[in-house]
Amino acid sequence: MTNSIREIEGNEVIFIIGSNTKETHPVIANRMIKAYRNGAKIIVADPRRVPMTRFSELFLNLKPGTDVALLNGIAHVILKEGLHNKEFINNRTEGFDEWKKSVEDFTPDYVEKITGVDRGDIIKAAKLYGSSQRAGIFYTMGITQHTCGTDNVNAVANLALITGNIGKPSAGINPLRGQNNVQGASDAGCMPNVYPGYQRVDLPDIKHKFESAWGASLSPHAGLKSTEMIPAALDGKLKGLYIMGENPVITDPNIEHTIKALNAVEFLVVQDIFMTETAELADVVLPAACFAEKDGTFSNTERKVQRVRKAVIPPEEARDDISIIMELSKRLGYNMEYNSPEEVFEEFGKVWPALAGITYGRIEKHGIQWPCPTKNHPGTTYLYKGGFPRGKVHFTPTAYTPPAEITDSDYPFILTTGRNLFQYHSGSMTRRVKPIETHAGEPYVEISPSDAKGLDIKDGDMVKVISRRGNIKIKARVTKKASKGVIFIPMHYSEAAANMLTNDKALDKHAKTPEFKVCAAKIEK
Amino acid sequence: MKKLKVTIDGKTIEVPENTTVLDAARMLDIQIPTLCHHPKLTPFGGCRLCIVEIKGIPRPVTSCTTPVSDGMEVTTSSPQIEDLRKTVLELILSDHPNDCMVCEKAGDCTLQELAYFYGIRENRFGGERRVYAKRDGNPFIERDMEKCILCGRCVKVCDEVQGVGAIDFTYRGFKSKICPPYEKDLNCEFCGQCVAVCPTGALTGKQWSLRGRQKDIKEIDTTCPYCGTGCNITLHVRRNEVVRITSREDTWNEGWLCVKGRFGYKFINSPDRLKKPLIRIKDRSNSLNDIFREASWDEALDYIATRLNEIKSKHGADAIGGLSSARCTNEENYLFQKLMRAAVGTNNVDHCARL
């Protein structure tokens, strides 16, 4: 997030696109509701009638995968109405004129045809967002999990740029991160192309800096992304895989494919707190400590570093990950010696200046948002206050490209996947919580009343959902939440796993994010 | 903003417009008892405990609902006021089970606390007590409406903060009751905000039952392990078990949580937890017959090191990959990538940001 969760209550306009905030980020939704009570106007753009629509001034019920068209269309109207912030565009951006041409074709009529959103609503949304000086955009995987995910993100950014809704409080571009420390894992350099703090591995200066800091020689080229490791395993290029706290069998697209790949790996180590579907395939399984059993920090979606504290001791011989990694490293001939997580954190701060000012002492009670370069820096609640790090920011034109797999007479439905309020990700934690299982323990497919009627499906019927990858048997939930032609399956349930059906071949060309949000499917009774 | 001068119990303070008498008193560290008031919710004025005397107003008024006006003179405690508060408390307790001995909330209950400070041993107003046979069948929240004092906090938090409105006041008079429509079982988002703001034992977590009361509990502040919002939570620990999760009102998330954050903690003590390192014993004829055997840490780690070194020497470091976790701490992630890069020698390290 460029901005902070607390700032939301000061927003005039909240534009939620591709985020089921009320279910996936309920406490952020509380802030939005607070803003709503203060008079903020909420726009929701989503293929599903998600619960936040209860508070929305405007609900743009777009077809899955047509976000670029919608966002370009909104930009088109903002320009046409003259609502763009000329001063901001002149002073802080470049490439405006070229980009402007790229949205010229996206008239409300044209966008209505692509997205299915009423042209009047597109204009209303543009006026609402475009006339506000305190407007923030909020999105999650509904934007990123597409073959055009990077374009989607750029289209979102362009909207913020033309209206100048960035670099100030209660505005910004705000991806809501789905996992407790997905921000931190990225910050810490668990990415194949960057070291901690997003410092590129392919830049020699940076490599030297880390080599001297770590006392080891490092690889000069970027590694494989997770979605590239799976095919590499099948190709025989990847022989050994060490997985710490992930369950790709359930969370990656096309489960059969993932299992095949993990079986193809010569040596698989899985370190986890439960015998997950992925751990079942491992050669060695290491028992780890869970969040309540260790000290450390998490960084939330607004870049806030907060303390994690040990409250209980791990069961039997389970160990925290730090001690496991240190022990293994030693055995691999590279000594890592830390007396506490705090020492690790201090080292992290030494290699990444944005974290340098944060200490355990300073975040004892309240977290601090990076960048926080010095010990007396208060942290940064919103980014780009004085300008962008690289001077002027460039407009990136975004063309509309349809999803990789489109519906046809064999597979007439668009399947989209995601989370529900009660379960979490692969379910390894929540599915072991009895009340949650009692209340929301059963997989289901959401289908619109009109589609259900057409297929003679009643609420609660067992149906078979089939894609080109596989099929699952699952209970039908007939609900107005689903739009006509679009069905939804939550990802959490291994017994009827949505990812049996999803498309592993469709990845965003830059980020390699799978297109979980669109694949073609059919339903049989 | 306009500042208003108010004198409370002889102490004077300047406060912004629209400050309530109660808030002004709290700024002066003057204690006024309350039950229905909650700082994050709109004032209610139902419990009548926070009544004060204001010069020029003939009857006592509730400090939680009365805005300060310039030059106002307030008395928060007088024999008449204390006497009225005592009557109100006695009335509440006359319609309360008073079974503190077996109540989950004992020791952490505002009503109990007030009864103690007002020394209510005898009750002049014994009489009929509301008795409800039916229990709410939802799996998360125990709703013991006999203990409900109708302070309305749950109703307001559900509407104002959560935007759900799953419950409201129903019936009239002595029979007034807070419940879901048609007295059905609660079926809502189960965020438990209502539980968090309940001043008595009327609303508690079903999982908390008989797991220990406040006096036995150690509280540890930490961060929620679920979504990226990063709510601040407090683990309540008794005998090496997390028995309850709450969130403090002074956290950035204002004490609000969701169903997973508040009620989704039992996995910690799940019998399914991995407890020992395991090594696969392969059945060469049929991989379905593979089994795991327990191993010591030394054996498991030595084995991993050997195998990884073998691959590295045969195929190079880039034949090894590592997937880290968006669930683990910054420190663990930092060390994991350092392990892959410095110890193994590859940049093949990633995590599930995209999933």
Add this chain to the structure above:
Amino acid sequence: MNKNITIQVCMGTGGIAAGGLEVLDAFESLMKEKNIPAEFKKECSMHKVGCRGLCARDVLVDVIADNRRTIYQYIKPEMVERIVDEHVVGGNPVSEWQVDEDYHKFHEKQVKVVLSDCGNIDPEDINAYMAVDGYKAVEKVFTSMTPEEVIDMMKKSGLRGRGGAGFPTGVKWEACRKAEASQKYIICNADEGDPGAFMDRAVIEGNPHAVIEGMVIGAYAIGASKGYVYIRAEYPLAVERLKKAIKDAKERGFLGKNIFGKGFDFDIKIKLGAGAFVCGEETALIASIEGQRGMPRAKPPFPVHRGLWGKPTVINNVETLANIPYIIKKGHEWFSSYGTEKSKGTKVFALTGKVKNTGLIEVPMGITLREIIYDIGGGIEGGKALKAVQTGGPSGGCITPDMLDINVDYESLAKVGSIVGSGGMIALDEDDCMVNVAKYFLQFTQSESCGKCVPCRIGTKRLLEIMDRITKGSGRQGDIELLEKLSSDIKAASLCGLGQTAPNPVLSTIKYFREEYEAHLQGKCPAKACREMLTYHIIEEFCKGCGACLRACPAGAITGEKKKPHKIAPEICIKCGACFDVCKFKAVGKE
């Protein structure tokens, strides 16, 4: 001669219940059948009118011929033909069906302002209202008065809220006028909920346009563009007439856009209450209009500053609003010529209980209670002794016979521990147990408490429990003192007017009839009204052994042979009183 004849049939809810519709039907069909206009050259107009007060004598029918009004009482459809034949055609009123002296005495001391057109005009006909100068007040205000002048006139008139609290209307309007806001509201409170009260219903049923006219003037004075009438759903006829009146007024341009071309818009919506007494409390009423549960909110802030949807709002009672057109038309001096120094004008009361003439009355403020009970009410029925007059409904108190010369106005009634309230007035005689009367009102307020605040929700319940045990003979020593203490705490600590006044009937009866409470604690109900405290026995010398009591007894407590004195077994008797009621020989005694 006899060219123009007007027939008016009372068609308030009371009139309709007594058969008013059928009576009017009978007139209409007979006129046609007998072809009166053609045959006898007589122009007859027939219409329904609103309540005229003495509902006990419905159906009341007025025949106006030769400018002479003849009033018939207790008219049934089958009696119509004779009236038509003898009076309408023959010109000779049917004397034995005319109202008697009492009827005239009932009206003699009344002064009708609010009710002046009620009972004379057809409430469903805007022309009828306009024929009696209806909407002339609006015209005057819009064409010749500033809002400030209107407010000034209200202040000078001394009009005070008729809903109970008696707050000066002009002052209320002025506060709302001065509040700065983009939107303001005026609400007519027609949620008349006191048991036995029907003043507001009668006004709306009898003259709805007066209320609307009052609202338009109020809206103009405070600057409100929207108004609501919050009215009980239990008043279907009033709602129906109000709806029609609003529609007609809109058609004539008295409501809607640009009234009298002055660029002032005002519209009225009707909001039906769902039968909660507490919604008569103004903040609860506001919550109810907003779609919330009708629970009162703490004051301050007062509605004139933060009312409906948080906007400045004036809430006036029906009777208050109905006064306004008359004040505007006739001047504040005229209005304030009625009443006492601080209570001006008239007040409508619903006179009920043990008086001979029960019904709706309008009297000048300051009239004595004696005049109301004995002159208007015709005294106590059956020659029994007056024991007390209860005023102000469930929030009110009792006045004893020794205080009958008290002036009926806000101050004087408050001085003796009662209130004017919305206008309930109940006469009680020696058969009424004062403890029981207080319990009755308390039962009502307890069950109508909204449940929000502790003193009202639980406190009144505890009061009621104590009252209950006293009337059942199981009162304890100290109960009277406990009632007094709890009552005063409830009054002091409750949130809204409901709780703050709920103990009044208890405190007032203890104050004036403490000995009755004490007698109950001794096991006696002096009025012999508390059944549970009585014992029934057969008085042998009167008993004829007819067996009626034996057959009536649901508990089988009575035994005896035919024609011989029967016996009641006290251990089986459930004290239902059935034997007492059936015995023709006064042979069942109760003590």
